[in-house]
Amino acid sequence: MATTFQVTFDAADPRALGEFWCAVLGYVRDAPPEGFATWEEALTAWGLPEERWNDRNAVSDPDGVGPRIYLQKVPEPKSAKNRVHLDVNVSEGLRGAERAAKIRAEADRVSALGATLVTESSELGEFWVVMQDPEGNEFCLQ
Numbered sequence: 317m318a319t320t321f322q323v324t325f326d327a328a329d330p331r332a333l334g335e336f337w338c339a340v341l342g343y344v345r346d347a348p349p350e351g352f353a354t355w356e357e358a359l360t361a362w363g364l365p366e367e368r369w370n371d372r373n374a375v376s377d378p379d380g381v382g383p384r385i386y387l388q389k390v391p392e393p394k395s396a397k398n399r400v401h402l403d404v405n406v407s408e409g410l411r412g413a414e415r416a417a418k419i420r421a422e423a424d425r426v427s428a429l430g431a432t433l434v435t436e437s438s439e440l441g442e443f444w445v446v447m448q449d450p451e452g453n454e455f456c457l458q
Contacts, residue, residue: 322374322384323402326394327451330373330387336450337385338375339429340404346374346384394452402455403444416443419457423447426457 327333352358359369373387406422407415423445430450444458
C-alpha cells in the first residue's frame with residue numbers, strides 16, 4: 317500500500333507563502349469545499365471571523381503527483397535552520413554546465429518571486445543552489 321503525505325509549513329502569512337510555492341512548483345490553491353464558490357464564502361458561512369481567514373492554507377499539485385503543502389499560521393518567526401527541506405529538481409537529465417545554467421536561471425526566477433539565494437554548491441559532479449523562501453525556510457534547487 318502506498319502512503320501519501322503532505323508537507324506542513326509554519327508561516328506568518330499562509331496565503332502569501334502558499335502563493336509563492338504555487339508559483340515555484342506550478343501548484344494551485346486547494347479548491348473550496350463543495351457547495352461554495354470561494355473560500356471567503358465558505359469561511360463566512362462557517363462563521364469564522366475575517367481576521368482568521370488567513371490562519372491556514374493548502375496548495376496541491378494539479379496533476380496529483382507531488383505532495384500537498386499545508387501552511388498553518390504561527391505567532392513566532394522562524395528561529396533556526398530547517399531540519400527538513402524541499403529539494404526542487406529543475407534540471408532532470410541535464411549535466412555539467414547545462415545543468416548549472418538551468419539551476420541558476422531557476423534561482424533567478426524564484427528570486428524574483430521573493431526567494432533569497434543563500435549559496436551555490438558543487439560536489440562530486442553535482443551542482444545545487446540553496447535558497448530561502450520569503451519566510452526564511454531553506455530549500456534547494458537541483
